[in-house]
Amino acid sequence: MSQSPLRVGLKGVWREVRFELTGRTQNRHQLGGTWDEWYATFSNGWVGWLAEAQGRFYLTFHQPLPADATLPAFASLQLGETVSAIPNDTPLMVYERGTAEAVAAEGEIPYELRPGEKFDYADFSGKGGSFATIDYGEEPPWVFVGRQVSLAEIGLADARAAERESSRVTTAALGCPNCAGPLSLVAPDKTERVTCPNCDSLLDVIQGNLSYLKALAPSDAPEFTLSIGNEGTFADGTKYKIIGAISRSVTIEGIKYYWHEYLLYNAPIGFRWLVHSDNHWNFVEPINAAEVASSNNIAAGTSAIYNGKPFKIFQDAAATVEYVKGEFYWRVEQGETVRATDYVAAPLMLSQESSANEINWSLGRYLTNAEVEEAFGITDLAKPWDVAPNQPFTGGFYYTWGLLPLAGLFLVALLMVPLAGSSAIVHRESITLVPPAAGGASVVFSKPFELKGNRNVEITASAPVSNSGADLDIDLVNDQSQEIESVNIPVSYYQGVENGESWSEGSPTNSASMSSLPAGKYTLRLEGSLDNIAQPLPVEVKVEQGVVRGINFLCAFLILAIVPILGLIRKISFESSRWKNSMFSSSGGDDDE
Numbered sequence: 306m307s308q309s310p311l312r313v314g315l316k317g318v319w320r321e322v323r324f325e326l327t328g329r330t331q332n333r334h335q336l337g338g339t340w341d342e343w344y345a346t347f348s349n350g351w352v353g354w355l356a357e358a359q360g361r362f363y364l365t366f367h368q369p370l371p372a373d374a375t376l377p378a379f380a381s382l383q384l385g386e387t388v389s390a391i392p393n394d395t396p397l398m399v400y401e402r403g404t405a406e407a408v409a410a411e412g413e414i415p416y417e418l419r420p421g422e423k424f425d426y427a428d429f430s431g432k433g434g435s436f437a438t439i440d441y442g443e444e445p446p447w448v449f450v451g452r453q454v455s456l457a458e459i460g461l462a463d464a465r466a467a468e469r470e471s472s473r474v475t476t477a478a479l480g481c482p483n484c485a486g487p488l489s490l491v492a493p494d495k496t497e498r499v500t501c502p503n504c505d506s507l508l509d510v511i512q513g514n515l516s517y518l519k520a521l522a523p524s525d526a527p528e529f530t531l532s533i534g535n536e537g538t539f540a541d542g543t544k545y546k547i548i549g550a551i552s553r554s555v556t557i558e559g560i561k562y563y564w565h566e567y568l569l570y571n572a573p574i575g576f577r578w579l580v581h582s583d584n585h586w587n588f589v590e591p592i593n594a595a596e597v598a599s600s601n602n603i604a605a606g607t608s609a610i611y612n613g614k615p616f617k618i619f620q621d622a623a624a625t626v627e628y629v630k631g632e633f634y635w636r637v638e639q640g641e642t643v644r645a646t647d648y649v650a651a652p653l654m655l656s657q658e659s660s661a662n663e664i665n666w667s668l669g670r671y672l673t674n675a676e677v678e679e680a681f682g683i684t685d686l687a688k689p690w691d692v693a694p695n696q697p698f699t700g701g702f703y704y705t706w707g708l709l710p711l712a713g714l715f716l717v718a719l720l721m722v723p724l725a726g727s728s729a730i731v732h733r734e735s736i737t738l739v740p741p742a743a744g745g746a747s748v749v750f751s752k753p754f755e756l757k758g759n760r761n762v763e764i765t766a767s768a769p770v771s772n773s774g775a776d777l778d779i780d781l782v783n784d785q786s787q788e789i790e791s792v793n794i795p796v797s798y799y800q801g802v803e804n805g806e807s808w809s810e811g812s813p814t815n816s817a818s819m820s821s822l823p824a825g826k827y828t829l830r831l832e833g834s835l836d837n838i839a840q841p842l843p844v845e846v847k848v849e850q851g852v853v854r855g856i857n858f859l860c861a862f863l864i865l866a867i868v869p870i871l872g873l874i875r876k877i878s879f880e881s882s883r884w885k886n887s888m889f890s891s892s893g894g895d896d897d898e
Contacts, residue, residue, distance in 0.1 A: 310456060310573050311343055311357060313412040318460035323348045328412030332405045337497030337636030344414045354449060359634065360575010363436045364459060365451030368392060379425045379441045384664050388429060391448055397429035397437050400594040401663045430595040481506060483517045490632055491548045492570055499632040522639055524628040526552035526563045530581055533631040537680035539588065545569035545577060549631035555622040568633060576634060580669060585693035586677045587654060587669035594666045605889040609648045609655055616648030616655040619694045619887045647694060654695040671695050692882040700875050707869035714865055718858055731756060732848040738775065738833040739841045751829035751846060753784060758824035760850040765816040767845040768796045773837040780830040792817035
């Protein structure tokens, strides 16, 4: 029995015009898959076709072409090219071409269907869900143009998976033609290949009959983690059943890498994939090829654009089927190969699979082990290896939110400048140090001056020293309490020539700072030890308050920067681990937050 939500006699609405499904045809793809086309008659006289394939729906209408329009010949069609001869609001791109076979029909259709009759066709997609198909079985070819639709858009949102008689295979009393073991199919009217769980035979499903194709060859691929028949409910509430499992591989630099793909099925929605690679998981669904902008140039730095987001190229290799289990909607073969190109923008992966006659794009979303375990009600999945191509970096908190305290520090610093006011010179005096007759130190006192409270103090000393110096011990004496704060300010400058090279060291000006002192009257006591100075030395002394100093800000900045810097280092290491596994490692960079 089939579980399509559509059936003959069902009524819907499209653009406020009522229609009824009056007939159905079924066609088979040359690689095995089948699709239904429902004949729709509208109350205003329109007639159209509602195609149903792998859970997707396309409503199209016959499109007469202008007299001067020339369609490309079927043999000349190139995958990915745009065909301008088909009238449409957006350009239409060839994404599939092939030969189909008419299988069966029911109800009323506008032509006589001959089972077994074959015809060439080409399918096109455009942005915004635009869709077209050319039937090359007619002369001249017939063109049908429309768009991909949802059941809600055509007034069939409440349609349920109604069972109808299948013209092909039923789930009742199936037996393997090789070992006679029992079989059951979840999607009997969509299945083209099935494996026997009893004897590992690959079986063909042809018009209601199972036929032995061949025994599956042994494979070195790892064992599957999930089982056929497992059901999982994902974050959006949709339940899928695993009906097939494939082990695939790519060979890079002589090394074979394996991964598993589980075919998920939900009757009203269709097929999806759950991909398991290096113990990482991705939920994968098909997307419109025309929505992807990509270059035919496959090289480091190449990107593909989807939904306005750039995806960086990660891998480009031939993917080979190693082993299969369960049932499939196409004629899967061990050893069949497609070109697989992956682009990443964590947590998403954009993938293209191309063969001689078809291009398919899909979008994968990274799932954690916890999400997969919750979906399937299982525990203890093996921990992932390394970093997956589209695994999101989860430590962004440390280098994004960790910047907030730094931003706060800068804000406080900006506010403190006007609040603290500009620096003020509270005392300036020229003091002469006289070399003592018997050596030792020269001591001099300054004139008294006033200091304000709660403001820092900076003392600057300058002297005309040349190949000489003065080591100044300066005491700031509170005249009332006699409390003393001391600083040392060396003032020296030496220069010369050595081996033809000039050199110099020191400075004739130096300063020292101290924190705020109580307000009051103060005096400086200078004690200078003079080096190589025989004459009185004038020393210019300046006392400032409210001097903006960066040392406290710098210390606070360094402390607060530890967390975001460590987070950034971790991010860089994470990205390095991601891209070291890429064929295009030079295209690596920040992909996620």
